[in-house]
Amino acid sequence: MKERQVRTLDQILSDVENGTIGAGQALSLMRESKFFTSCPSNNKSHAQNAPDALHELEDLIGLDEVKRLVLEIRAFAEIRRRRLEKGLAADPLVLHMIFKGNPGTGKTTVARVMGKIFMQMGILSKGHLVEVERADLVGEYIGHTAQKTREQIKKALGGILFIDEAYSLARGGEKDFGKEAIDTLVKAMEDHKDELVLVLAGYQEEMTKFLLTNPGLRSRFPIHIDFPDYSLEELMRIAELMLSQREYRLTTGAREKLKKILADKRKTHEAETGNARLVRNIIEKTIRHQAVRLLAAHNLSKEDLMMITEEDLEGDGEE
Amino acid sequence: MKRCFILGQPNSGKTLFMINLAEYCGLSSLELLVTDSLGEMKTLSLCFEDARKDLVDPFPHRTLSLQHATVPLKKGKIKISIQMVDTVGLSDSLDHPEPVRLGMAHTLKQIRSADIVVHIIDAPRAAVDLDVPAFVDLELARYASCKCPYLVLANKMDLPRASEGLAKIKATFPSSTVLPISALKKRGFREVKAHLLRFI
Ligand SMILES: Nc1nc2c(ncn2[C@@H]2O[C@H](COP(=O)(O)OP(=O)(O)OP(=O)(O)O)[C@@H](O)[C@H]2O)c(=O)[nH]1
Numbered sequence: 001m002k003e004r005q006v007r008t009l010d011q012i013l014s015d016v017e018n019g020t021i022g023a024g025q026a027l028s029l030m031r032e033s034k035f036f037t038s039c040p041s042n043n044k045s046h047a048q049n050a051p052d053a054l055h056e057l058e059d060l061i062g063l064d065e066v067k068r069l070v071l072e073i074r075a076f077a078e079i080r081r082r083r084l085e086k087g088l089a090a091d092p093l094v095l096h097m098i099f100k101g102n103p104g105t106g107k108t109t110v111a112r113v114m115g116k117i118f119m120q121m122g123i124l125s126k127g128h129l130v131e132v133e134r135a136d137l138v139g140e141y142i143g144h145t146a147q148k149t150r151e152q153i154k155k156a157l158g159g160i161l162f163i164d165e166a167y168s169l170a171r172g173g174e175k176d177f178g179k180e181a182i183d184t185l186v187k188a189m190e191d192h193k194d195e196l197v198l199v200l201a202g203y204q205e206e207m208t209k210f211l212l213t214n215p216g217l218r219s220r221f222p223i224h225i226d227f228p229d230y231s232l233e234e235l236m237r238i239a240e241l242m243l244s245q246r247e248y249r250l251t252t253g254a255r256e257k258l259k260k261i262l263a264d265k266r267k268t269h270e271a272e273t274g275n276a277r278l279v280r281n282i283i284e285k286t287i288r289h290q291a292v293r294l295l296a297a298h299n300l301s302k303e304d305l306m307m308i309t310e311e312d313l314e315g316d317g318e319e
Numbered sequence: 320m321k322r323c324f325i326l327g328q329p330n331s332g333k334t335l336f337m338i339n340l341a342e343y344c345g346l347s348s349l350e351l352l353v354t355d356s357l358g359e360m361k362t363l364s365l366c367f368e369d370a371r372k373d374l375v376d377p378f379p380h381r382t383l384s385l386q387h388a389t390v391p392l393k394k395g396k397i398k399i400s401i402q403m404v405d406t407v408g409l410s411d412s413l414d415h416p417e418p419v420r421l422g423m424a425h426t427l428k429q430i431r432s433a434d435i436v437v438h439i440i441d442a443p444r445a446a447v448d449l450d451v452p453a454f455v456d457l458e459l460a461r462y463a464s465c466k467c468p469y470l471v472l473a474n475k476m477d478l479p480r481a482s483e484g485l486a487k488i489k490a491t492f493p494s495s496t497v498l499p500i501s502a503l504k505k506r507g508f509r510e511v512k513a514h515l516l517r518f519i
């Protein structure tokens with residue numbers, strides 16, 4: 001049998017754009033990925049229109065692997081629920097995750113949306129995100145760390161506890177209080193199986209090393225997701241999206257120049273190359289430049305107020 | 320404001336339905352917000368005469384972008400508005416020119432934001448064409464009826480053989496509400512309006 005892969009909305013739509021599938025086929029796949037299978041015929045109880053967190057995920061640019069994985073998790077969780085309904089055995093649903101990637105590659109955003117998705121699926125009761133780093137967990141004296149960590153866990157119950165640069169917990173070696181934080185977290189994962197999802201995030205390499213030196217941890221995190229740097233084309237789409245949300249547009253010249261700026265950046269800055277934050281900084285600065293340029297002008301049209309021109313973009317986008 | 324998508328195969332009468340419904344509901348001209356797959360956005364202001372002339376066409380795939388219009392519906396003394404969204408005709412064929420394919424993908428992407436779906440089918444065509452309702456009509460019905468309130472409109476009831484088509488459409492969608500209309504003659508609009516109000 002051919003392996004069946006979940007198809008993300010991006011894939012379905014690009015198949016339509018390429019003429020590989022027709023609209024009927026696309027609708028069928030879209031319905032499948034939403035589990036619109038056992039549909040009520042009486043028009044009364046549809047999947048009502050609470051803003052769907054899955055749309056939010058679908059609308060993020062790029063992140064193909066993440067999107068596919070979320071669809072798989074949804075499928076698994078849904079089938080698991082139906083198996084339990086029919087009295088069949090079901091593996092426990094363990095959703096603790098490792099996110100590896102450079103800053104600005106969408107890790108926090110994805111975690112936040114996943115929380116909402118899990119909430120809408122009934123996997124988590126609240127689905128909120130509590131984002132912490134070492135300083136939020138590690139204390140000054142014996143016992144302090146466990147207390148601080150437990151506080152954060154308590155805040156995160158029903159949602160996701162997102163630990164950025166998680167390897168910094170192992171930084172100080174054996175005597176460091178970071179170890180105490182890890183132990184407390186592991187215990188919480190046992191005690192609150194059904195009401196807490198833990199996400200450990202950080203740079204690819206550090207994360208891999210961290211997990212190698214803590215094999216006990218590794219086995220508790222079945223889901224690993226890589227967040228690759230955005231491609232130049234994706235960065236451009238992110239830029240255009242940020243601008244259109246603020247009701248700005250790029251002239252053709254400005255678009256070319258922005259592309260060049262981003263391409264140059266990608267060559268020079270190592271860890272920040274595929275970085276959405278970099279795009280945001282450039283965009284915000286450019287909008288300020290446009291404002292300064294327009295202030296000197298008279299009789300501005302709506303068009304003028306919206307257009308970002310070449311001169312609004314700085315040669316290198318540097319502060 | 321609730322958003323009602325007008326969906327269906329090319330040439331089924333979606334655009335004419337939207338224009339004439341807007342007129343029927345008492346608007347004096349048509350204000351359209353037009354968006355396309357490239358993220359372009361523009362507004363159009365037309366009198367109804369021009370709208371019918373410019374936006375409706377005997378050949379399929381006249382509409383290649385989404386056209387939004389705010390239409391007032393009256394519920395007793397209360398005025399409620401609804402946003403009607405005219406869309407790119409959906410078809411199963413694979414050999415459309417690129418603008419049509421992009422437009423269909425754009426429409427499919429946006430469907431997710433629909434609060435109500437109105438599905439238009441060409442009734443006289445259903446009478447003579449074995450392939451109408453098509454696969455895309457069946458899938459649209461399955462998708463939309465699970466997602467939100469959903470209505471099938473059998474259109475062009477002013478033409479010969481339309482009632483044969485209507486019977487076939489009703490038989491194809493036994494669990495959906497099917498209303499006969501003529502977008503051209505504004506027939507059946509009272510019932511459509513009543514149903515839309517019930518959904519809001
Ligand atoms: N006789 C009759 N003709 C109709 C009716 N509704 C639409 N038409 C005609 O059908 C043709 C297509 O109408 P449109 O409104 O452009 O159809 P559409 O679904 O928007 O088509 P696309 O935008 O191409 O997908 C036009 O020639 C209309 O005049 C109707 O109720 N009766």
Ligand SMILES: [Mg+2]
Nearest residue numbers: 333334381382
């Ligand atoms: Mg049209």
